Amino acid sequence: MKALFAATLVFLILCSSLSYADSVNSQPSGSTPSAADSVALQSTTEKGGATEYPLTPERQLQLRSYARFVNIWRFVQFFVSIGLLALLLFTGLSARFRDWAGVARRKFWVTWLYLAIVMVVLYLLELPFDYYRGFVVESQYGFMNQTGGEWLLDTLKSLGLGIVFGIIPMWFFYYLINRVKRWWLVFSIGAIPLMIFFIVVAPVFIMPMFNKFEPLKDKQLESEILMLANKAGISGSHVYEVDASKQSSKINAYVTGLFGTKRIVLYDTLIKGFTPDEIKFVMGHEMGHYVMHHIWWGLGMAIVFIVFMLWLTDRTIHPVITRFRTRFKFDRLGDIASLPLVLIFLSVFSFVFQPVSNGLSRYFENQSDRYGMKISGVSGETAATAFEKLSAYNLADPDPNPLVEFWFYDHPALKKRIEAVRVLAGQ
Numbered sequence: 001m002k003a004l005f006a007a008t009l010v011f012l013i014l015c016s017s018l019s020y021a022d023s024v025n026s027q028p029s030g031s032t033p034s035a036a037d038s039v040a041l042q043s044t045t046e047k048g049g050a051t052e053y054p055l056t057p058e059r060q061l062q063l064r065s066y067a068r069f070v071n072i073w074r075f076v077q078f079f080v081s082i083g084l085l086a087l088l089l090f091t092g093l094s095a096r097f098r099d100w101a102g103v104a105r106r107k108f109w110v111t112w113l114y115l116a117i118v119m120v121v122l123y124l125l126e127l128p129f130d131y132y133r134g135f136v137v138e139s140q141y142g143f144m145n146q147t148g149g150e151w152l153l154d155t156l157k158s159l160g161l162g163i164v165f166g167i168i169p170m171w172f173f174y175y176l177i178n179r180v181k182r183w184w185l186v187f188s189i190g191a192i193p194l195m196i197f198f199i200v201v202a203p204v205f206i207m208p209m210f211n212k213f214e215p216l217k218d219k220q221l222e223s224e225i226l227m228l229a230n231k232a233g234i235s236g237s238h239v240y241e242v243d244a245s246k247q248s249s250k251i252n253a254y255v256t257g258l259f260g261t262k263r264i265v266l267y268d269t270l271i272k273g274f275t276p277d278e279i280k281f282v283m284g285h286e287m288g289h290y291v292m293h294h295i296w297w298g299l300g301m302a303i304v305f306i307v308f309m310l311w312l313t314d315r316t317i318h319p320v321i322t323r324f325r326t327r328f329k330f331d332r333l334g335d336i337a338s339l340p341l342v343l344i345f346l347s348v349f350s351f352v353f354q355p356v357s358n359g360l361s362r363y364f365e366n367q368s369d370r371y372g373m374k375i376s377g378v379s380g381e382t383a384a385t386a387f388e389k390l391s392a393y394n395l396a397d398p399d400p401n402p403l404v405e406f407w408f409y410d411h412p413a414l415k416k417r418i419e420a421v422r423v424l425a426g427q
């Protein structure tokens with residue numbers, strides 16, 4: 001589900017050096033690795049080995065410290081990216097990059113070259129932080145199944161994709177600002193086909209650049225999932241397993257794509273660690289997202305958000321440019337050198353308004369949990385165990401501070417989900 005909200009910030013995602021592989025469900029304002037539709041937790045799986053469920057006392061302690069770290073890092077990530085963007089502005093570097101890009105002569109190529117320079121520079125400046133968060137810490141907690149080199153290669157792929165695709169929203173954005181008074185409205189409307197395009201294309205062309213997607217190997221399980229899909233009235237859907245264990249031992253499943261590219265994806269880690277009934281519940285939950293059109297609702301929400309955030313940017317950004325124009329070395333929003341400033345504004349607004357999108361996401365997740373229970377017909381205990389495993393394998397805090405949940409969680413706290421499925425089963 002988070003994918004929908006990631007789409008909210010298509011502009012941010014594409015124009016900043018965020019990793020595409022994780023962007024499917026990560027926080028819009030950061031590149032925190034997070035899983036697609038699940039419940040954030042973590043596993044001690046050795047490569048291909050046994051997972052730890054139930055949690056040992058040591059793992060319990062690790063869960064707490066990991067949860068604490070993740071929460072602190074949300075802020076570190078946020079302030080680091082704002083700080084680096086501000087650095088590009090206040091040192092006049094952004095304007096200098098624009099001047100360098102001037103060698104390309106034609107406006108379109110200048111814009112693209114500028115974007116490429118900014119993205120590469122940001123990538124390099126953020127690399128130490130990303131490496132620490134995405135590799136070192138993940139290794140410490142036993143999630144990492146990649147070598148440092150493989151990890152680095154994935155981040156380079158993401159950077160390349162960002163440079164290739166980022167030009168689309170960026171060109172459109174500056175083209176409109178220089179010509180249309182209500183550019184924020186036109187941009188948002190224009191972003192609709194763009195977002196649909198990315199949701200359609202990503203599962204077929206982009207995600208396979210990071211992982212291998214195959215039909216389920218377990219034919220018995222596949223036929224059970226297809227039967228479930230039938231019961232849910234979903235026809236022509238495809239069930240894939242992805243070798244997510246290549247990167248991380250965390251567990252997840254998600255639904256993505258639209259039209260012909262829509263697909264249900266199970267992480268191989270899920271297949272390995274869960275019983276068939278638990279998997280059926282998880283997949284029933286994913287089908288709930290299909291059946292209740294959460295992708296479209298999410299998209300609609302995303303549009304509303306984009307309109308609002310861009311409008312707010314337009315209302316507030318001009319005085320800042322005027323105030324610092326000598327330092328920034330640009331004096332209007334229509335100058336491409338303003339990109340870092342635009343990204344700062346969008347990051348701050350999306351951080352501030354996260355509780356709204358996350359609140360809606362949690363509501364969808366609740367609905368899907370109900371649906372999953374109903375369609376799979378599993379017992380409350382089975383569903384509860386599935387959640388407990390997610391918490392154990394992914395080191396997700398089942399019972400976070402309510403404020404943390406309110407602000408940052410796009411899924412309800414696992415403890416609440418567990419209580420809810422038990423109540424549902426008792427009805």
Ligand SMILES: [Zn+2]
Nearest residue numbers: 001037365368
């Ligand atoms: Zn979900």
